[in-house]
Amino acid sequence: MAVQLGHAPTEGTPTMGRTFARLLPFVKPIMPRLFFGFICALAAGIVALTIPQVLAWLVNNVLHPEGNSSDVWLAVGLVAGLGALEAALVFLRRQFVITPAARLETQMRVRFYEHLQRLPVAFHERWGSGQLLSRSMSDLSLLRRWLAFGSLMLVVSTVTVLTGLVLMFNSSWVLGSIYLVGAIPITIKAFHFRNTYKTASRLSQDQAGDLATAVEESVHGIRVIKAFGRGRHMYDGFNSRASQLRDTEVTKARTLASFLVFIVSIPETALGLGLVAGLWLTSQDQLSIGALVAFFATATVLAGPVENMGMLLGMTLTTKTALDRHFEVMDAENTITSPDDPRRPADPVGELVLSNVHFSFPDAAGTSAPTLRGVNLRVRPGETMALVGMTGTGKSTLLQLIPRLHEATSGRVLIDGIDVRDWDLTELRRCVAVAFEDTILFSASIRENVLLGAPELPEAHLGALLDEAIDTAQAGFARSLPNGLDTVIGEEGLSLSGGQRQRIALARAIAAKPRILVLDDPLSALDVRTEETVTEKLRTTLDGTTTLIVAHRPSTVMLADRVALLKDGAIHDVGTHSELLAGNTHYRFVIASLEDEEDPDTTTLGGGPRS
Numbered sequence: 001m002a003v004q005l006g007h008a009p010t011e012g013t014p015t016m017g018r019t020f021a022r023l024l025p026f027v028k029p030i031m032p033r034l035f036f037g038f039i040c041a042l043a044a045g046i047v048a049l050t051i052p053q054v055l056a057w058l059v060n061n062v063l064h065p066e067g068n069s070s071d072v073w074l075a076v077g078l079v080a081g082l083g084a085l086e087a088a089l090v091f092l093r094r095q096f097v098i099t100p101a102a103r104l105e106t107q108m109r110v111r112f113y114e115h116l117q118r119l120p121v122a123f124h125e126r127w128g129s130g131q132l133l134s135r136s137m138s139d140l141s142l143l144r145r146w147l148a149f150g151s152l153m154l155v156v157s158t159v160t161v162l163t164g165l166v167l168m169f170n171s172s173w174v175l176g177s178i179y180l181v182g183a184i185p186i187t188i189k190a191f192h193f194r195n196t197y198k199t200a201s202r203l204s205q206d207q208a209g210d211l212a213t214a215v216e217e218s219v220h221g222i223r224v225i226k227a228f229g230r231g232r233h234m235y236d237g238f239n240s241r242a243s244q245l246r247d248t249e250v251t252k253a254r255t256l257a258s259f260l261v262f263i264v265s266i267p268e269t270a271l272g273l274g275l276v277a278g279l280w281l282t283s284q285d286q287l288s289i290g291a292l293v294a295f296f297a298t299a300t301v302l303a304g305p306v307e308n309m310g311m312l313l314g315m316t317l318t319t320k321t322a323l324d325r326h327f328e329v330m331d332a333e334n335t336i337t338s339p340d341d342p343r344r345p346a347d348p349v350g351e352l353v354l355s356n357v358h359f360s361f362p363d364a365a366g367t368s369a370p371t372l373r374g375v376n377l378r379v380r381p382g383e384t385m386a387l388v389g390m391t392g393t394g395k396s397t398l399l400q401l402i403p404r405l406h407e408a409t410s411g412r413v414l415i416d417g418i419d420v421r422d423w424d425l426t427e428l429r430r431c432v433a434v435a436f437e438d439t440i441l442f443s444a445s446i447r448e449n450v451l452l453g454a455p456e457l458p459e460a461h462l463g464a465l466l467d468e469a470i471d472t473a474q475a476g477f478a479r480s481l482p483n484g485l486d487t488v489i490g491e492e493g494l495s496l497s498g499g500q501r502q503r504i505a506l507a508r509a510i511a512a513k514p515r516i517l518v519l520d521d522p523l524s525a526l527d528v529r530t531e532e533t534v535t536e537k538l539r540t541t542l543d544g545t546t547t548l549i550v551a552h553r554p555s556t557v558m559l560a561d562r563v564a565l566l567k568d569g570a571i572h573d574v575g576t577h578s579e580l581l582a583g584n585t586h587y588r589f590v591i592a593s594l595e596d597e598e599d600p601d602t603t604t605l606g607g608g609p610r611s
């Protein structure tokens with residue numbers, strides 16, 4: 001199975017305009033506040049630019065032999081007042097934009113999570129968890145920072161630089177032209193910077209996602225790593241990936257630094273030339289000293305916005321990459337949906353029929369045979385049927401087609417005569433409860449884990465349902481945990497033993513009160529005696545519930561009403577355990593191989609019930 005590591009090629013990615021245009025629906029509701037934030041930022045920039053004009057007036061009219069010295073205080077007061085006004089405007093800008101930007105980030109994150117929940121299992125099998133984690137967390141944080149600061153400041157810096165240029169031309173068109181000529185090499189360099197930075201930015205965000213996957217995998221598999229003494233090996237692998245990310249980050253920083261050197265040094269060089277030209281023009285009486293001072297003071301004010309534009313361009317490119325990564329997931333199509341006009345069975349009894357069902361995994365090689373190749377099976381209402389077959393024949397795959405975790409490639413899966421594709425998806429999954437071999441529990445209380453899929457009932461009924469499910473699944477041990485059924489179990493239930501986790505997961509399937517119960521070898525970690533007690537209890541609690549159970553142990557097989565034998569992607573035979581044992585060579589072979597895996601002291605075979 002190939003896991004998507006997120007290294008999408010940068011060729012063919014959407015243009016800047018197209019990517020940011022997709023933000024519009026989210027930005028629209030907060031547009032007024034962003035607009036006011038923008039006005040404040042712009043006003044702050046303009047206020048900063050007026051200070052040099054006050055200085056020019058001071059030089060030309062006050063620091064003049066015939067000037068009025070008391071006007072110095074007026075100029076000082078003006079400069080101080082303008083400085084205070086600029087600070088107040090910056091404060092207001094932050095007030096206007098920070099809250100809506102944070103709200104937008106949350107809104108997009110929640111939508112992302114909701115979309116992930118809806119996407120089919122096939123999608124989650126392809127994508128590394130770290131990629132999804134980084135796209136939902138750090139990529140959206142980048143967007144918030146850009147929206148609250150980068151976007152406004154990019155526009156404001158551009159407007160400030162353009163206004164500054166006009167003022168510089170107003171002081172002296174010669175000096176203004178010298179300054180403007182510097183923009184030509186900066187523009188050329190900016191194009192080169194954009195391409196290099198965009199590639200490095202994409203690589204670094206993808207590598208960060210892969211690194212998160214590596215952390216997640218090693219934390220998840222810490223027992224295996226420790227047991228096999230592979231800590232050093234995992235460390236080396238992680239170190240190498242972390243070094244790759246560091247190298248990419250260094251490349252990114254170098255690219256930005258070389259652009260910043262350019263963007264700072266060119267205007268500085270232009271200013272040097274401007275100084276020479278300005279002094280000559282002043283000596284020729286073609287330029288007043290005040291205009292010269294205003295020109296240089298304006299150029300000093302512009303130094304900040306010009307340098308910022310380089311960093312803001314880098315920030316904008318990183319945000320564009322983050323948005324592309326976000327929308328790559330949001331654009332993933334949900335192929336398993338409810339029909340527009342769902343059907344409901346008139347007489348729900350829990351009959352399950354598979355009719356000529358074929359299935360291939362989406363990422364299977366085109367030349368490989370489908371996993372399921374014409375499965376025909378009928379499980380009668382209320383019947384318990386065991387599904388048996390050699391390892392890798394597709395038993396788990398078949399079970400997953402019933403609640404539409406995967407979709408049959410062709411053929412039909414029918415519940416009470418209605419194709420599962422015609423059922424409302426929520427209702428279908430309420431009707432079919434599943435317990436998998438690999439038990440997944442959530443870091444929540446036992447009560448919450450067991451009642452995860454329970455029908456909506458009054459509290460008192462839920463309590464009774466919980467007790468019944470716990471008793472049937474032989475999960476009474478949970479009551480003696482420190483806080484009883486309210487004990488919060490560790491992440492993925494790792495604080496419980498394998499058998500305990502399986503019993504909680506089974507209790508969860510029972511508490512869902514399904515019409516059809518699908519069990520993928522859910523008792524494999526139990527000893528045979530406990531398994532027997534569980535199965536007997538299941539028979540009474542789930543009386544009338546149709547059950548399809550993948551069995552890896554002869555003990556489980558014998559407790560079923562009938563057995564279906566899966567071979568070569570199809571149902572090879574159906575009958576009682578004794579019938580198949582007597583008449584089917586392949587069944588005898590499968591049972592013999594299952595027996596080999598089981599402790600011979602605890603197994604009784606031969607068609608009769610165990611003692």
Ligand SMILES: Nc1ncnc2c1ncn2[C@@H]1O[C@H](COP(=O)(O)OP(=O)(O)OP(=O)(O)O)[C@@H](O)[C@H]1O
Binds near residue numbers: 361364371389390392
């Ligand atoms: N997500 C997947 N993508 C591609 N192939 C898969 C995927 N999951 C399972 N397979 C393949 O499909 C086949 C059937 O797998 P499945 O898990 O259904 O077998 P099984 O009969 O339940 O096996 P076991 O008894 O060992 O649990 C196997 O060859 C397996 O490698």
